[in-house]
Amino acid sequence: MTEQIGPLSTSLIIQAAKEYGTPIYLYDENTVTQKCRELQAMPNAFGLNVRYAMKANSSKALLQLIHQNGIGIDASSLNEARRAAAAGIPLSKIMLTTQELHTGTDLVDLESMVKSGMKFNVCSARQLSLIAPVAKSHNIALSMRIHPGVGSGESVTRNTGDKYSCFGVHLSIMEEQLAFAAQEGIVFDQVHVHIGSGGDPEAWRKNIDLELGFVEKYFPDATTVNFGGGFKVARMPREEAADIVQLGEYAKDRFTDFAARTGRKLTMEIEPGTYVVANAGYLLTRIMDKKQTGHDGFQFLLADGGMEVNTRPLLYGAQHPFFFISAQGSVLSSEFRLDSALTEKIVVGRCCESGDSFTLNGNGEIVPRKMADPAVDDLLLVGGCGAYCASMTPFNYNSHVQIPEILVRSDGTLQLIRKRQTLEQLTHNELPL
Numbered sequence: 001m002t003e004q005i006g007p008l009s010t011s012l013i014i015q016a017a018k019e020y021g022t023p024i025y026l027y028d029e030n031t032v033t034q035k036c037r038e039l040q041a042m043p044n045a046f047g048l049n050v051r052y053a054m055k056a057n058s059s060k061a062l063l064q065l066i067h068q069n070g071i072g073i074d075a076s077s078l079n080e081a082r083r084a085a086a087a088g089i090p091l092s093k094i095m096l097t098t099q100e101l102h103t104g105t106d107l108v109d110l111e112s113m114v115k116s117g118m119k120f121n122v123c124s125a126r127q128l129s130l131i132a133p134v135a136k137s138h139n140i141a142l143s144m145r146i147h148p149g150v151g152s153g154e155s156v157t158r159n160t161g162d163k164y165s166c167f168g169v170h171l172s173i174m175e176e177q178l179a180f181a182a183q184e185g186i187v188f189d190q191v192h193v194h195i196g197s198g199g200d201p202e203a204w205r206k207n208i209d210l211e212l213g214f215v216e217k218y219f220p221d222a223t224t225v226n227f228g229g230g231f232k233v234a235r236m237p238r239e240e241a242a243d244i245v246q247l248g249e250y251a252k253d254r255f256t257d258f259a260a261r262t263g264r265k266l267t268m269e270i271e272p273g274t275y276v277v278a279n280a281g282y283l284l285t286r287i288m289d290k291k292q293t294g295h296d297g298f299q300f301l302l303a304d305g306g307m308e309v310n311t312r313p314l315l316y317g318a319q320h321p322f323f324f325i326s327a328q329g330s331v332l333s334s335e336f337r338l339d340s341a342l343t344e345k346i347v348v349g350r351c352c353e354s355g356d357s358f359t360l361n362g363n364g365e366i367v368p369r370k371m372a373d374p375a376v377d378d379l380l381l382v383g384g385c386g387a388y389c390a391s392m393t394p395f396n397y398n399s400h401v402q403i404p405e406i407l408v409r410s411d412g413t414l415q416l417i418r419k420r421q422t423l424e425q426l427t428h429n430e431l432p433l
């Protein structure tokens, strides 16, 4: 039999496990395309430019797919920008927003990429002094990321705007940096604030007001205002996603007011990562074993992929939905219809690390969840794994190898977009005593 889990059928999931083994990431092309369309249809007053924050998932085929959908790139390192360029994305569609300070050949490369149209988003005074000569001699307008002094994020580690983080040019030194730029004849045509990832819509609305205030007061040449990423998505049943239409409507009103007041028609720019790929991706694992820790203990299910392929539970206490699939293709339990017959269990991975579990809370403690009682070799599909999984995990921990990524094409076929790493590749750069 076959059943449907979101966009995927259980027969396709079983086929993927047969062809490529487990664990693997499965991405749904249609979902990515739909998310790209939703973003581009976001209400706006005088134009919208969408960039994909590629740190969420930097796989080449996904970058190409997202680019084909008309979306640009926000790169968070020079190497990310190089990877985007190597995927065929024109430099004019890439912006670099980074904590790095480039020297040597990196600086040479950075300068040539900026000269070829890559946007540079200045994030510190030192970065500004580094890029100033090229910007000045080639009349290249820059963007400035401002640290606004307030922020938002699902967890402390993802709040990028308060005094405990140091992303961007802090408000307290912004005016002196602008004075330096003015003296050099350098123009800022864009202002940027990213307050954090997965944050709440109210904080996002506040940021719009705040940033437009900066533009009005300090950036006479700005034509684009970038609000960063951070649209919240719902992975688990009770989570609530950001309403991007409502946020767009709010921004549109503010831009319209701004234009009425100042005569300046600003373009809105956003750079979501999570929103584009999070719910397009699944992690497919196999139940290898089951254990019980005594009569007053817990039932454990051991999956063949854990923290080394999805670190979000360990890092953030993030919850991801579980779907158990039998060998015959029936859905034994789905996070979205939990019935009373299910019992509480713990899902762990195969790393020698007590935090290697998908059933953790925000304090890193194991908390059992209701789920089916699968047989060994049944499949566990984990949802919400498209963002910050493949791109962020310590995949070689315990000498596990980086796992394949498979794209479910819009015609329903499976396409391998990353091969499984080999043990030889893992040890390739090691030298003997």
Ligand SMILES: *Cc1c(COP(=O)(O)O)cnc(C)c1O
Binding pocket: 053, 055, 056, 074, 076, 097, 194, 196, 197, 198, 228, 229, 230, 231, 271, 272, 273, 274, 275, 387
């Ligand atoms: C991480 C990041 C984003 C994307 O954040 P999401 O929460 O994945 O949407 C956008 N802009 C910048 C500067 C970032 O660092």
